[in-house]
Amino acid sequence: MSDLLMDAANNLNNESIREWKRAGNRVVGYTCSYVPDELFFAAGILPYRIRGFGATEATIGDTYFGPFICSLPKAMLQLAGEGRYDFLDGAIITPGCDAMRRLDECWRKAGEDIDGIVPKFFFHFGVPHKYADYTLKWFVEEIIRLKTAVEKHFGVTIEQEKLLDAIRLYNRSRDLLDRLDELRTCEAPAVSGTDALAAVLAGTAMPHDEYTKRLDGFIQERKSNAVNYRGRVRLMLVGSASDDVNLVRLIEGDRVVVVADNLCFGSRFQADRVDESGDPIQALARRYLARNDCPRMFGEYESRLTTLMDKAARAGVEGVILQNIRFCDLHGAENGLFERDLEAAGIPCLRIEREYGPLVETGRLKMRVDAFLERIWQRRKAS
Amino acid sequence: MRPETKEYRFDWMLWTMFLAGSRLKNGTEKEYQNTLGYVPYFSGILEALYDTGAPGKAFLECLAKYTENIVFARERGRKTAATSFCFSPAILHAMDIDPICFEVISVMQTFPYKRGSSEFLDFCNEAGFTETSCSSQRGSMGAFLAGMASEIDMIVTDTPGVCDTNANAFAFAATYLKKPFFTLDIPSVLVDGRTDEFQLADFRALIEFLERNTGKKLDEDKLRDVLREMAKQDDMLNELEDLARIVPGPLPGAFNLMIYASRFMFTGMKECTAVIEAMLHVARENAAKGISALSGGVENMRAFFCYIDHYTHNMDFFKYFDERGICYQGNMLSRSWSCDAPHVDAFGTEAAAYEIDTTDLDSMLRSIAAQNSRMPMVKSIRGPYDAPDMWLQDTLSLAKLYSADCVIYNGTPGCRNTWGMVKLLARDTEKAGFPTFIMYGDAFDDRVESWEATKDRLDEFFRVRRLLA
Numbered sequence: 001m002s003d004l005l006m007d008a009a010n011n012l013n014n015e016s017i018r019e020w021k022r023a024g025n026r027v028v029g030y031t032c033s034y035v036p037d038e039l040f041f042a043a044g045i046l047p048y049r050i051r052g053f054g055a056t057e058a059t060i061g062d063t064y065f066g067p068f069i070c071s072l073p074k075a076m077l078q079l080a081g082e083g084r085y086d087f088l089d090g091a092i093i094t095p096g097c098d099a100m101r102r103l104d105e106c107w108r109k110a111g112e113d114i115d116g117i118v119p120k121f122f123f124h125f126g127v128p129h130k131y132a133d134y135t136l137k138w139f140v141e142e143i144i145r146l147k148t149a150v151e152k153h154f155g156v157t158i159e160q161e162k163l164l165d166a167i168r169l170y171n172r173s174r175d176l177l178d179r180l181d182e183l184r185t186c187e188a189p190a191v192s193g194t195d196a197l198a199a200v201l202a203g204t205a206m207p208h209d210e211y212t213k214r215l216d217g218f219i220q221e222r223k224s225n226a227v228n229y230r231g232r233v234r235l236m237l238v239g240s241a242s243d244d245v246n247l248v249r250l251i252e253g254d255r256v257v258v259v260a261d262n263l264c265f266g267s268r269f270q271a272d273r274v275d276e277s278g279d280p281i282q283a284l285a286r287r288y289l290a291r292n293d294c295p296r297m298f299g300e301y302e303s304r305l306t307t308l309m310d311k312a313a314r315a316g317v318e319g320v321i322l323q324n325i326r327f328c329d330l331h332g333a334e335n336g337l338f339e340r341d342l343e344a345a346g347i348p349c350l351r352i353e354r355e356y357g358p359l360v361e362t363g364r365l366k367m368r369v370d371a372f373l374e375r376i377w378q379r380r381k382a383s
Numbered sequence: 384m385r386p387e388t389k390e391y392r393f394d395w396m397l398w399t400m401f402l403a404g405s406r407l408k409n410g411t412e413k414e415y416q417n418t419l420g421y422v423p424y425f426s427g428i429l430e431a432l433y434d435t436g437a438p439g440k441a442f443l444e445c446l447a448k449y450t451e452n453i454v455f456a457r458e459r460g461r462k463t464a465a466t467s468f469c470f471s472p473a474i475l476h477a478m479d480i481d482p483i484c485f486e487v488i489s490v491m492q493t494f495p496y497k498r499g500s501s502e503f504l505d506f507c508n509e510a511g512f513t514e515t516s517c518s519s520q521r522g523s524m525g526a527f528l529a530g531m532a533s534e535i536d537m538i539v540t541d542t543p544g545v546c547d548t549n550a551n552a553f554a555f556a557a558t559y560l561k562k563p564f565f566t567l568d569i570p571s572v573l574v575d576g577r578t579d580e581f582q583l584a585d586f587r588a589l590i591e592f593l594e595r596n597t598g599k600k601l602d603e604d605k606l607r608d609v610l611r612e613m614a615k616q617d618d619m620l621n622e623l624e625d626l627a628r629i630v631p632g633p634l635p636g637a638f639n640l641m642i643y644a645s646r647f648m649f650t651g652m653k654e655c656t657a658v659i660e661a662m663l664h665v666a667r668e669n670a671a672k673g674i675s676a677l678s679g680g681v682e683n684m685r686a687f688f689c690y691i692d693h694y695t696h697n698m699d700f701f702k703y704f705d706e707r708g709i710c711y712q713g714n715m716l717s718r719s720w721s722c723d724a725p726h727v728d729a730f731g732t733e734a735a736a737y738e739i740d741t742t743d744l745d746s747m748l749r750s751i752a753a754q755n756s757r758m759p760m761v762k763s764i765r766g767p768y769d770a771p772d773m774w775l776q777d778t779l780s781l782a783k784l785y786s787a788d789c790v791i792y793n794g795t796p797g798c799r800n801t802w803g804m805v806k807l808l809a810r811d812t813e814k815a816g817f818p819t820f821i822m823y824g825d826a827f828d829d830r831v832e833s834w835e836a837t838k839d840r841l842d843e844f845f846r847v848r849r850l851l852a
Contacts, residue, residue, distance in 0.1 A: 056657050062462070065824075066802030073803075095571065098547045102803025105767045109807045124767075129543035129550070134584035141577065183390045241599070298554040299564045327799065329516045330550045333555045336511020 001195050002214045008206040009198035009245055012079065013087050016206035020046050021087055024153060028090035029101055029119070031076070033264045033294070034127045034272045035092055036284040038166035038274065039147055041208055043156045049204030049265070049306055050091065051243045052076045054084070060114075064106035065099070070327040071356040080117050081110050085292065089221070090121030090153070092146070095129075097296055097330055121153045129298055131290050140285045151193055156353070163280040166208075170274065173203060173212045177270035179219055185259050185315035188228035192235065193248045193258025200269050201243060229257035229267055233376050236260040237314055239323040241356075242332040250362060251321065251369055260315035264307055268293045295330040304334070305341055312347055318349040318376050325356045348375055384502045384511075384529065393503075393526035394533050397488070398450035400495050404429055405443035413830045425495035427697030435635045438661035440722055446491060447735040449648045451534050452481040462597045465527070465556060467549055468519075468716075469758040470541045470567075472577055474751055477606040478593050483535060485552070487647050488678035489522030489827055493694045503529070504828060512555050517797030518827040520552035528559055535560060537596045539589065541567035541755060545765045548799045551813040565592040569756065571766040573773075579753070586752035596838040597798075607741045609651035610750060614739040617721035619659045625725045626666045627712060627785055631675030631682040633666045636701040636711035638676075640692060643759070654732045656676075667719070681708050684850050688714035689778040689786035689808070690794045690801055693826050696834035703838055707851060712785040714775065730780045735772040736760075768804040774806055779815055788850055791841075793822040796831060818848040 008014045017027060028040055029050040032252035052075025055061075055111055060081030061074030078087055080213050093104040104124055108361040111118030126142050128135035180199055183190045191199075198220060203211050233256045236249065243265040249256050261267050275283040293304055312320065321344055322335035332353065339349045354361055407429060408415055413434075432439030456463045461481055466472065475482045492500040498520075499606035503525030508514045510528045512521065526532045536558045542549040543566050550566060557564035568587050570578045580671040588784050590601050620642065641658055649655035669675075675682045686709050693700040704711045720727065722736040737753035740746040756762065768774040782790050790812045794801050809819040822840070824832035845851040 064806060066805055068796040068802045069799065095544055095547075098799035099803055101571075102800065105769060105804050105807055108767075126544075126571055129547075130566060132588065133586070134581060135568060138577075138581050153430075210845060295551070295554075296543075298545060298550050298556065298566050301554070301558045324513075327515050329513050329797070329799065330551050332513035333511070333516065333551055336513070336556065337558055340511055 001196060001220055004206070005211075005214050006117070006198055008202035008211075009170075010053075012051065012084055014205060016210065017046070017048070017087055020207060020241075026089040027087055027351045028092065028121065028150070029085065029088045030092040030094070031073075031103060032094035032096035032127070033269060034094055034096070034288050034289050035125060036143060037208070038163060038170050038284060038300050039143065039150070039158060041166040041169065042177060043150055043154065043161040044160045045150070045154065045156070046207055047204075048088065049243075050076055050085070050088075050263075052079065053243050055079050055357055059358075060110060064110050065102065068327055069102075070097075070099045070240075070325045072325055073099045073106070075357055076103060077106050077107075077110060080107055081114055083117060085119075086116065088119045089120045090125045090150075092122065092125050094125045094127050095296075096127075097328070099327070121150075121169065121326040123149055128289065129296060131297070136285055136289060140281055140288045143281050143285055160280060164276065167213060167274045167276055167283065171209055171276065173208060173215060174270040174273060175213045176212065176219060177203075177267070180215070181267060181270070183219065183222055187316070188230040189234075189257050189259055190222045190225060190228050192229060193235075193252055193261065195256070197242075197248050197261070197263075197266055198245045199268055201245070203269065203326075204265070232257040233373055234259045234316055234318050236262070236315060236317040236320045237266070237323070238262045238308065238320055239335055240325040241265055242323070250365060253366075255373060256369070260311045260317055261313060262293065264294060276314055295334040301334065301337060305338065306339065308342070309345065312342070316348065318379070319372060321350045321355055321372070322353060323352040326353050348372070348379065384506055388502050389529070389531060392454075392533070393492075394450055394453050394488075398447065398454045399490055400425070401443060401447040401450055401491065401520055404495075405440065405447045408433055408440060420617075422495065424497045424697060427699060427702065428494045428718070431637050431698055431701050432641075435637055436661075436665055438638065438641060438658060439667055441658045441661045442645065445648060445654045446643055447521060448489070448642065448654055450491070453483055456481045456533060463533065464593075465535045465538045465553065465562075467540045467542055467553065468647045469545070469549075470539060470759055471650055471751070471752070471755040472648065473609050474589070474593070474606075475539075476652050477609040478597060478599065480593065480597060484566075484647055485523045486519040489519050489692055490644070490694045492522055492526075494698060499695055499829060500525070500827060501830060510559060512552070515797060516552055517546075517548050517717055518795045518825055519797070520549065521797075522827050524552060524556055527556065534618075535562055535833075537563040537565070537592075539565045539567075539592070541569060541758070541761060543567075544569035544571065546798070546800050547763050548797055563592070563596050565589055567755070569761055569765050573762065573765065574771070579749070582752045582756050583749055583825070586755070590748075603747070604745050604749070605749055606744075610739050610741050610747055612653065612656060613754070615824070616646070616656055616659055617719055617739070618708040618723070619656075619663050620719045621721065621723050621725060623659070623663055623666055626670050628725065629670055630786060631673075631677070632685070632710040632712070633669030633674070633675040633676055634662070635665075636704055638662050638666070639711065639713035639717040642713075648816045657794055675710070677710060678705050679708050682710045683708035684788040685710045685712050686711045686769075686788055686789050686791055687778075687782045687785055688791050688793060689774070689782075689812070690715055690792050691826055692716075693793050693822070693824065693834075693837065694837070695827065695829040699834055699838075702718040705842070707845070709851075712787055715763065716759045718759070718781065720762055726780055726784050729784055732772060732780070764800050768808050769811070774804070775811055778812060779817075782812070782817055787817065789844075789848065791818065791819040791820045791822065793824070793826055795825045795827060818844075819851060820844040
């Protein structure tokens with residue numbers, strides 16, 4: 001994989017960001033995949049998915065959040081408090097879940113104690129929890145509200161043609177990610193799950209035009225490469241936000257290949273396309289709100305199960321790892337239902353509750369994955 | 384789950400227990416006292432309620448009626464809807480649907496049993512639900528998931544955007560039980576024309592859903608009756624809230640529970656009116672005599688709870704305050720946000736309140752949508768805690784209005800929302816001059832922190848902050 005892609009996937013303030021900032025450009029961070037990146041790209045602003053990756057303690061996170069809170073927003077706050085997001089010119093908080101919603105107050109209040117950690121542009125983006133004509137109308141208005149605020153704060157104009165260009169560019173990268181997926185899900189996977197996650201993550205942390213070129217190059221390189229992961233146990237990774245390639249690396253070791261995922265930092269990012277005809281704001285709203293893959297969209301379990309089953313069948317997975325960060329009730333509860341339904345369909349599942357962060361539970365996780373692999377090997381022998 | 388727990392239908396057991404409880408004082412005092420000895424885990428709550436006189440009896444009758452409705456809904460040809468405490472049941476009553484409020488039933492289950500709702504809490508985990516989710520739903524949801532209670536026909540909630548953990552519990556139940564499911568979605572800003580229009584559209588969609596699943600059209604006259612009854616209840620509640628400002632306090636602590644539980648069960652119905660009327664009679668009498676409702680007659684201090692009460696251990700919660708001469712000034716659940724509420728008037732927050740207008744269908748729908756979106760929690764934690772009309776403003780306003788000497792937070796570890804901001808809230812309430820205590824137990828599950836430990840910590844708080852000698 002290109003060093004630049006790997007760097008973007010593994011470093012918060014990566015080389016692409018530094019170069020972007022050196023050129024006098026702005027970066028706006030967001031916490032949830034329901035924020036339309038295209039809007040920012042069209043404004044000449046780099047949209048950046050805020051992560052908790054790299055936090056090594058929770059002293060600041062625990063000061064503001066209570067104890068019974070998922071460690072992902074705590075890690076994000078920790079990094080912000082340590083000044084590691086100082087390169088952000090703006091931040092957008094969405095009601096992705098209860099804990100993520102409260103990052104709003106916790107970040108602002110931490111900013112009263114630690115100077116300069118709250119970006120000057122700080123915006124609450126209201127995303128409905130269901131798809132209907134009136135929720136779509138609300139979401140369209142919300143995108144317009146965000147657009148207006150960005151234009152006013154940063155002194156830019158988001159022109160319709162530029163927005164359409166951005167939509168086309170992001171659709172192109174989604175097409176490429178689909179091609180990457182084909183290399184991953186085929187009988188002899190040419191791409192590991194670790195590299196696939198890194199490839200998606202990089203797209204959330206570097207200028208998208210550059211990213212698309214690099215991604216294309218990576219796909220060409222893998223296509224011509226003879227190396228593959230045939231024979232390994234084929235697993236799928238599902239559940240809570242997971243932006244640490246090391247978690248996938250830990251699962252894969254030298255016996256597994258993660259051939260599919262359904263993570264919001266992972267392949268969910270490439271699902272669907274934005275309609276390139278008609279009003280771009282309407283098109284963005286339809287794509288971002290209608291993509292009901294996150295359990296925050298209540299009452300859509302059946303469609304998410306169908307998506308999961310389709311992905312599992314397409315990738316020929318032998319087992320599914322359903323993981324959730326402790327206190328992530330949404331994914332945790334849905335994983336319980338997935339486990340019931342996937343097992344009933346003959347797909348072995350491993351349900352893991354974990355902490356987000358610097359893989360402090362490596363031994364425990366590895367042991368559970370190993371036990372799961374034994375189950376799958378026994379099935380292989382029996383078949 | 385123990386085999387004996389599965390022997391009887393859960394809701395039938397609750398109904399018979401509360402029915403018997405509501406009739407306990409029909410005989411002689413001696414019979415009453417003797418019977419208490421046979422229900423050692425229920426006696427505390429029965430005494431706490433009967434000590435309030437007629438209101439306690441009316442409230443027990445209300446609880447019995449609520450469970451009776453659930454048990455016999457099928458026989459009576461009525462539909463049931465599982466719902467949340469912060470979803471106003473008014474629209475359900477107006478459409479002849481019997482609500483099954485998970486949180487209310489969890490509290491009821493916690494009252495009479497030695498083990499509280501622990502077996503049903505745990506059954507949810509067996510069914511695949513997370514153990515970290517809120518115990519307020521799990522306590523009764525487990526019984527429904529286990530098939531030990533009456534059939535639910537549909538599930539409705541209004542917590543997406545307010546408490547996703549809550550919404551998630553109902554979404555899980557809907558999938559698990561394969562039931563029709565509807566959610567009202569809540570924007571983060573309260574006072575906003577765009578929000579009003581969104582909520583109205585959402586409420587119309589809810590009515591369509593209810594009509595589809597009951598096969599009945601909304602009856603405008605019935606809705607009007609419910610709303611008029613609700614307005615009458617609001618007027619009485621406003622007077623009760625006003626009386627609560629008097630020092631010494633004329634309202635027994637248990638009144639607060641009775642206020643909100645009656646509303647969660649029977650808003651807009653005569654059953655709720657009967658409880659409020661009885662409470663108002665007692666409070667007026669106490670106020671006229673200038674006496675405290677505390678059993679010792681002496682009020683040492685006043686405590687305001689900024690979230691919910693503690694329901695385990697025979698409801699020792701109210702006894703604890705009563706024994707120490709602490710006037711318990713209620714919590715966020717026991718407040719009404721009608722436009723004539725005393726705190727609304729005192730702090731000029733009319734824009735954040737609701738008004739009942741029964742002129743026509745449109746005005747009624749607007750009224751009921753506005754009232755629903757001002758239910759506890761929906762009203763005050765939909766947005767940032769420090770935003771206008773949200774949790775901090777409400778807490779400080781109410782604590783000031785009711786002359787509280789301290790603010791106490793109690794919830795459940797499953798409350799992702801409040802735990803995401805309670806430290807910030809406590810910092811601000813302390814700055815505003817209110818000693819603030821955060822309880823780390825679980826309102827529904829003693830296994831998280833024993834009631835004895837909770838009492839010790841409360842005692843320590845009152846002692847260290849020199850609130851009590």
